[in-house]
Amino acid sequence: MRVERRERGQRQRGQAGDAAGKPGVHCYLAAGKEGEAPHWRSDLMEWEGATPSVTRVGEVFGALLAAAAARLDQLLRHAEHEKERLQQAHLLELGGLAATVAHELRNPLNIISMAAVMAPAEVRAEIRAQIERADHLIQDLLSYSGEVRLNRQRVPVAELVQRVAAGHPAQAIALDVGEALCLHIDPMRGEQILGNLIGNAMAMLRGRLDPRILVAAEAQPDGWVLLRVCDNGPGVPADLAADLFQPFTTRRPGGTGLGLAIVRRLVEAHGGSVRLGERAGWNCCFELLLPGSP
Numbered sequence: 001m002r003v004e005r006r007e008r009g010q011r012q013r014g015q016a017g018d019a020a021g022k023p024g025v026h027c028y029l030a031a032g033k034e035g036e037a038p039h040w041r042s043d044l045m046e047w048e049g050a051t052p053s054v055t056r057v058g059e060v061f062g063a064l065l066a067a068a069a070a071r072l073d074q075l076l077r078h079a080e081h082e083k084e085r086l087q088q089a090h091l092l093e094l095g096g097l098a099a100t101v102a103h104e105l106r107n108p109l110n111i112i113s114m115a116a117v118m119a120p121a122e123v124r125a126e127i128r129a130q131i132e133r134a135d136h137l138i139q140d141l142l143s144y145s146g147e148v149r150l151n152r153q154r155v156p157v158a159e160l161v162q163r164v165a166a167g168h169p170a171q172a173i174a175l176d177v178g179e180a181l182c183l184h185i186d187p188m189r190g191e192q193i194l195g196n197l198i199g200n201a202m203a204m205l206r207g208r209l210d211p212r213i214l215v216a217a218e219a220q221p222d223g224w225v226l227l228r229v230c231d232n233g234p235g236v237p238a239d240l241a242a243d244l245f246q247p248f249t250t251r252r253p254g255g256t257g258l259g260l261a262i263v264r265r266l267v268e269a270h271g272g273s274v275r276l277g278e279r280a281g282w283n284c285c286f287e288l289l290l291p292g293s294p
Contacts, residue, residue: 023047025062027069040070102138109134137258148269150186154293157181157217157225164194165215171202176216183225184293189266196259197229197286204233204284214282224272225292230282244276263288 027042042062047055109131116127158177165173183190198213205211214230236244243249245264249257267274267288277287 023050023058025058025065027062027065029069029073040066040073042066105134105138148189148266150189150269152184152270153187155183155185155187155190157183157227160187160190161194161215164191164198167195168198168202171198171205171211171213173198174212174214176214178217178219181217181219181225182293184291185270189269190290193263193266193288194229196263200259201229201231201233201284205231208233214279216279219292220289223292224289227288227290228277228279228285229288230279230285232281232283235283236276241276245274 024045025042026045027040029038030041032038042065044055044058044062047058050058112127113131116124119127156179158175158179158181160183161173161175161177165171194215198215201213202211205213210232212232214228216228216230218226220226240249245260247258247261249260263286264274267290270290272288272290274286274288277285279285
């Protein structure tokens with residue numbers, strides 16, 4: 001017996017029981033007719049020699065299996081929708097909390113900054129650095145928990161990378177991007193996504209004699225664009241890899257642990273995905289799938 005979630009009605013040979021020449025039941029999601037939703041159905045395979053009564057039993061079993069698969073599919077979809085609803089509710093609650101914390105923290109931070117004017121230069125520099133770090137955390141909290149609104153436009157990938165790279169003139173960033181390759185994304189959010197990944201890479205490259213960063217992009221057959229941001233830093237420790245995109249998981253010195261979580265949230269808001277991938281010659285490589293534009 002084989003249960004398979006497919007959008008096509010065609011049955012592939014060699015599935016279920018026919019490879020061994022034994023009776024089997026193939027249950028799958030079949031494409032509906034024009035204007036109809038896909039539906040679960042089942043086919044008997046290699047039942048040609050069975051008696052009518054046995055065949056009828058197989059058909060009944062197949063119908064029950066298809067009904068059970070449809071119900072399970074419906075429950076899984078409902079669970080996924082409920083998970084998304086709860087996550088959005090949690091983010092809205094977190095957003096309100098972050099906005100309140102940001103407001104309450106900025107006033108004392110400004111007072112501390114003004115009170116340090118008469119302090120020695122090295123003390124002022126340390127206070128300024130810590131205030132900037134706190135402000136960075138506040139900005140990341142607001143960015144992660146706030147509502148993501150998108151103004152999608154046609155954005156050339158090469159231009160997007162060059163704009164982000166211009167903010168880091170001290171770091172050479174190699175490009176492997178076709179001039180005609182374009183994304184259908186919010187340009188401001190695109191800069192934020194790339195900026196977080198490149199900033200993350202630069203933090204991990206500090207102290208290296210040969211710091212290198214590569215941004216590569218290639219069109220996919222389904223209209224999406226595969227974007228890679230790679231560096232030759234120390235790579236991601238194995239114990240962090242599984243939770244790398246969770247909030248407050250960080251591998252960079254002085255990081256807030258929200259940069260990659262923000263990247264994932266913004267990429268998923270565009271309908272895409274991000275993961276830790278691999279590329280020959282590079283120790284760390286993030287792979288993003290984003291919608292392309294003709």
